[in-house]
Amino acid sequence: MFAYFYNKIWTDIDVSFLQLIFTLTFITQILELLLLIIGVLIGVAYFTLLERKLISAIQRRLGPNVVGAYGLLQPLADGLKFLIKETITPTHAHGILFIIAPAISFILSIIMWVVLPVGYNVVLVDPDLGLLFCFCIGALAVYGIILAGWSSNSKYSFLGGLRSTAQMISYEITIGFVYLCVIVFTQSLNISEIVYIQSATIWFCIPLCFLAVIYFILILAETNRHPFDLPEAEAELVAGYNVEYSGMIFALFFLGEYSNMLSMSSMAVILFFGGWLSPFGGYVGVFTGCFWFMLKLAVMLFLFIIARAAFPRYRYDQLMSLGWKIFLPLTAGFFVLEVLVLTSLGCFSV
Secondary structure: OOOHHHHHHHHHHHHHHHHHHHHHHHHHHHHHHHHHHHHHHHHHHHHHHHHHHHHHHHHOOOOOOOOOHHHHOOOHHHHHHHHHHHOOOOOOHHHHHHHHHHHHHHHHHHHHHHHOEOOOEEOOOOOOOOOHHHHHHHHHHHHHHHHHHHHHHHHHHHHHHHHHHHHHHHHHHHHHHHHHHHHHHHHHOOHHHHHHHHHHOOOOOOHHHHHHHHHHHHHHOOOOOOOOOOOHHHHHHHHHHHHHOHHHHHHHHHHHHHHHHHHHHHHHHHHHHOOOOOOOOOOOOOHHHHHHHHHHHHHHHHHHHHHHHHOOOOOOOHHHHHHHHHHHHHHHHHHHHHHHHHHHHHOOOO
């Protein structure tokens, strides 16, 4: 009888302890996710400020300089403005889809950050198929835009949605070939392992410099950024697929677009510029790794802003011709050539 109660007591203690561990782990994961979302939102907010400051400097204007010291509180004022503005739903719009579309764009832009390592072991989830996961999430992002264009029941929104869908699908295929080239080169789909391979060899921007340049142009088109921002061409489509949106649901599109810019730029840093690795070699800890990653990311975002300020907008036929007739054959041909060269060198067998 004593042994029975003894075993029962210890079994209950073990179950309670496991439940406590599970609860603490779950709470920790929720807190990490919240910190990730808050960090992305803060990064997006101050990237918009940086963009406005740099473009104003290029155009010899002052830019935001009133709200807070040097305009540092301008993003908070913009967020408050979106929050207090009335959300207007068009009379003939499809109500549920009209609300769901911006939520899809925003949620998908956040999900990609879950698998992106921003430093040594600084990643929420590190799956073996992380690169494939990012590619799939990027491909799903088009649904938020096409649903927004269709559900608004406006010809301008619908045309902007069609443009964006065709553009994103066209350039998504080419981005897939770029990812395939990196996968064949590293023989890995794990994003962190791609960085580790670069630490043991050289950054891939040197042997794959051709792909690095093409990838930067592709992510400009994939994120609907200048000079490929045809879905938002003011001259013919006003604001494109989001012309009927206002208030916070418009802000979700805004946040999703800029979050995609940050995530795609982070992917470029990881694939071609060594991720969190130092350009001077040596040991890279958590804090130094995050520093180098953010510095490289800032350089990529600076190039985004310079492209917006310096280049004129493409015509739509030029945009599609560039994607299907130039970039797709180039990346596909490079992929085939890479496979043949690595096979001839005995790196792997087909």
